[in-house]
Structure formats: structure tokens, C-alpha cells
Amino acid sequence: MTAAGAVPVLRVIVGADEAGVDYKNRVMEDLRADPLVADVIDIGVNRSDEPDEFSKPYPHVGITAGEMIRDGQADRAILFCGTGIGVAIAANKVAGVRAATAHDSFSVERSVLSNNCQVLTMGQRVVGLELARRLAREWVGYTFDPESASAGKLNVLSDYEGC
Numbered sequence: 001m002t003a004a005g006a007v008p009v010l011r012v013i014v015g016a017d018e019a020g021v022d023y024k025n026r027v028m029e030d031l032r033a034d035p036l037v038a039d040v041i042d043i044g045v046n047r048s049d050e051p052d053e054f055s056k057p058y059p060h061v062g063i064t065a066g067e068m069i070r071d072g073q074a075d076r077a078i079l080f081c082g083t084g085i086g087v088a089i090a091a092n093k094v095a096g097v098r099a100a101t102a103h104d105s106f107s108v109e110r111s112v113l114s115n116n117c118q119v120l121t122m123g124q125r126v127v128g129l130e131l132a133r134r135l136a137r138e139w140v141g142y143t144f145d146p147e148s149a150s151a152g153k154l155n156v157l158s159d160y161e162g163c
Ligand SMILES: O=C(CO)[C@H](O)COP(=O)(O)O
Pocket: 017, 019, 020, 058, 081, 082, 083, 084, 085, 086, 087
């Protein structure tokens, strides 16, 4: 239990390509101070990394995050690239993983409450830093309700994917 009374439960991956690394690093700091977040796992890239690592293309970032969620190493991921689109496409290639690009409060909320997305993506070239930070803060506060009417719709996807 934290001083605020919240129980930190979420294990959250943060990741980015070179076009999203500044936002990733700032949001990572916020998440590390968030009372709902138990663990923050940085999968890079980082400015201090070797040049090869720093230029890791966005598909690797999205697929790595998706596989870690699939394998139970984390609950959620927040990923950044230039637009947020590339990392979302990549994460969505992993069966059972649902990623959404969202730059507004309502979409961020629905990505969890309607779509049970484990992955939120944003574009550093699209949205302001302060809005991105606010959206990340809101995002960790949402929990999907498996008893909700949305759950049956998601079963269509899991049936299709066979997982
Ligand atoms: O935004 C990106 C992919 O969606 C990435 O950060 C930049 O990709 P590029 O425009 O192909 O360089």
C-alpha cells in the first residue's frame, strides 16, 4: 500500500525508436513515480546506448514489447515512435496483443475499457509532451472489466487468433 492508498500492481514496459526516445524517457520517469505502477521495464532505445541500438527500427520495439506481454513478463506497454503507428502495427502482430495509437483522452480510456488494449502508443511528432504525459497518467488508471458488454466482442478476436 502506498501513502496515497493505491496498491501498485502494473508492470509496464516503456519503449521507443529514435523518433520517440525523448517522450519515452520522460514518461518512464512519471511511471516510476506512479502509485499504480509496480515495475517499469525499459526496452530502449536510449540515448546512451550504442549507435546500433539507438537506431533500432520501430518494428523491433513493438514486437519485443508484444512478445513480453504475451509471455507474461509485463502487463502493459507504452510505446513511442514518430507517429505511434509503426510501433502499434508491430505490437499487434503478436497474437493476443492489442495495441492502439491514441492522442486524446477518450480514445485512451476506450482503448482499455472497450478494447482491453495492453499497449498504448503515441507519436512524438504528433502530440505535445505535456499531453502525452497526462494521457499516460490517465491510462494506468483504467482497468478492463471482463464482465462488461465489450468482453464478448473481444472474444471474436481471441477466437480468430486461437488464443
Ligand atoms: O513513426 C514512425 C513509424 O510509424 C517512425 O518513427 C518513423 O518511421 P519512418 O517515417 O519510416 O522513418
